[in-house]
Amino acid sequence: MFVSRRSNWSNAGTVLALALALAFTGCKGDDDDEDDPKCEGGTGSPTTVSGKVTYDFVPATYSTTTKGGTLAFAQASERPVRSAVVQVRQGSNVLATGSTDEQGNYQLNYTPSTCGTVTVVALAKTTNPPIQVEDNTDKDAIWAIGDTITATTTTKNLHATHGWTGTTYTASQRTAAPFAILDSMYTASKAFMAVRTVTFPPLKVNWSPNNVPQSGDKATGQISTSHYSFQENEIYILGRVGVDTDEYDSHVIVHEWGHYFESNLSRADSPGGPHSTGDVLDPRLAFGEGYGNGLAAMLLPESMYVDTLWGSTTSGPPLAFGFDAETPPTPTDDPSPSVFSESSVMRILYDLYDSGANEGYDTVALGLGPIYDVLVGPQKTTEGMTTLGSFITGLKSQAGVNASAVDALLAHYNVGAITSPYGDGDTQLRAMYVAVPNTYPYNNNITLRGGEEANKQQQNRYFAFSGTGRTMNISVSNATYDVDIEVYKRGELVASSYKETPGTESVSLPTQSDTPYVLVVTGYSTVNTNYTVSVSITSP
The missing domain is CATH 1.10.390 (Neutral Protease; domain 2)
Structure with a gap:
């Protein structure tokens, strides 16, 4: 189903930005080549349409000498939209589906019915690797550009523009942003695919001109910052003009893609x-x-x-x-x-x-x-x-x-x-780890230092121990400041306690014999001073 970004979608000759309600498996509710029940005409003649899909890329520049930089719109270049899904559509029917090559070229063969407007649409979506850029403020519709064609149209090029006027963006012409994001992530994926055989899991990327650096409801654009969400396995990218737009900040884009890679193909224990x-x-x-x-x-x-x-x-x-x-x-x-x-x-x-x-x-x-x-x-x-x-x-x-x-x-x-x-x-680094001897009960005192956020080095300590094959009881305590505990087995969180108050945190967990575990102790003191945390591990 089309959700037009402008009311004049039916006007021929105009390339428009769209959001398409599509999933990785195709259009919701659509069966390819199925006749639109609203169109009672006969079948037209087989037709071929080809063309090239491109987008405006704007380099983000910075000089370590002048300590300054910007988006260099004067240096914008036309780049191909690579490996993107392209469709010929008539009404709600998908008549043909293909993809662009590395130069942005496509060719589709289709047979239209004799009534209904036919369009060519390029989606901000690739199939290998499977990435799609959605509008998180519009029910996760996929971004796309498209244009109408007729039975005599054999060539149709599509171009997504940056829309910059010199002082701001023209919203209806700011169509290149999702394709720039898609292409940066495609570049990152292909770099690894060029040296190793890699199967990437599907990735959804959320970009909207409504996305702002404010915490709240992501469906309204309050995404906090450009980030990868480990909980959702999705990436969010800022897009609010006059505040922060990251679509052309390629390093920001690939940095977040790197966290997706960590979560899905490697491992990340970062707090x-x-x-x-x-x-x-x-x-x-x-x-x-x-x-x-x-x-x-x-x-x-x-x-x-x-x-x-x-x-x-x-x-x-x-x-x-x-x-x-x-x-x-x-x-x-x-x-x-x-x-x-x-x-x-x-x-x-x-x-x-x-x-x-x-x-x-x-x-x-x-x-x-x-x-x-x-x-x-x-x-x-x-x-x-x-x-x-x-x-x-x-x-x-x-x-x-x-x-x-x-x-x-x-x-x-x-x-x-x-x-x-x-x-x-x-x-x-070795001082971060306390080696726990394989004899229990184990008791120790460690010194942390407050005054910094809990994700800083001085507020954390690790305890490396081996499982006994029995239940192990772990407790940490400080009477004045809050401390938390997490227990990991090769990156898997197997036990935790977060009371958010001073005193004792404790967990009990079954363990596997001779299996390595890591206990992470994290302190939350806001006072810039040393404080002692007591650690106890037993295995009855």
Whole structure:
């Protein structure tokens, strides 16, 4: 069913933005080639229509020298819409379905009935990999562009425009946004598909001009920020003019796609939450965010990360901020390089990927293949939490990887020669893990420090222990500040307690004998001081 974005859909010669109520399996309620009951005419002649589908791509630019950037509309280029679903429709009937090639070309053969308007529609949807861009503020309808054709039309090109007037967008002509998002994610997917055989699960992406950086009802556009939702397995992208539009911020798009990849093909133990350059993060979060930025630089491929937004200026093109995944600025944006820094993780991963021809400390050039192998292999199954430690340990186990060269690279970022997922070889990461002896009862006191968000390094500690094959009872306590506990078995959350009040948190869980578990203790003190947390583990 068509849901027109403009009232003059039937006017010939006009390319329109649409939202189509389609699922991955096809149009809801439609059977291909079934006659529209409202059309009682006969059958027309077999016809072929071909053409090219393109969209306006606007580069997001940033200079580390001038500390400025923007969306460069003057540098906009016409790009092909690749591997997108194209349909010929008559009324509610789909007469033919195909897809564009890598140059955006399509050709469809169809036989219309003798009454009813015929249209060619290009959907913001690919089939391999299966990605579709929907409007979360319009009942998840798929974005598309389309135009009418007649029986004598043999060529029909479709072009999605950026719609920028010089000061703002013309809403009805802002049709390129969903195709730009789709193409960035297609680029990311194809980069991995070029080096490995990959089957990607379906991905739904939500973009709307109503999407704003405000928490609330996503159906009205209150999506908080561009993000991947682990709960929904969907991506949301900002789109409000004068506030924040991310459709041309390719690194932002691929960063969020990277979290989809983690969730579906690899593994992510990150606690999420606020973070920024220079923070000393929980190493799970530092890896997840550094990985997302580093992966975007690899897959696009472009080392300069750019994010545009309007801020206090709501007219004219947006401003931008950014950073280089290859080269830090002067003064540095990474004041505390370590496994707890997302900037360090980003540049380590990018250096592992690229050639590093001008960097004496970087003699590693693995390309995408080994990085993919680690993400879907050792990183996914690690006994520890997903940190730089687990990734490097898995990387060193890959054939042909020079461990000494990797260690030299790590040293440049103040990271030790990691040899285990628990951080052995790096003093700082190893201190995050407390090794629990396999004798119970076990009692210990640890020191956390408040004054930072709960996703920072100083508010977290990990306990590595083995299951006994019996029920294990775990409790942590502090009389003044709230603490939470989570228990993981190779990334699977198997027990947790969140009371949100000071005192004792406790869980009981059945365990498998000699199976590794990790207890994560997280504190929530807002006072910038050390505090002691008591930990008890028993196994009757």
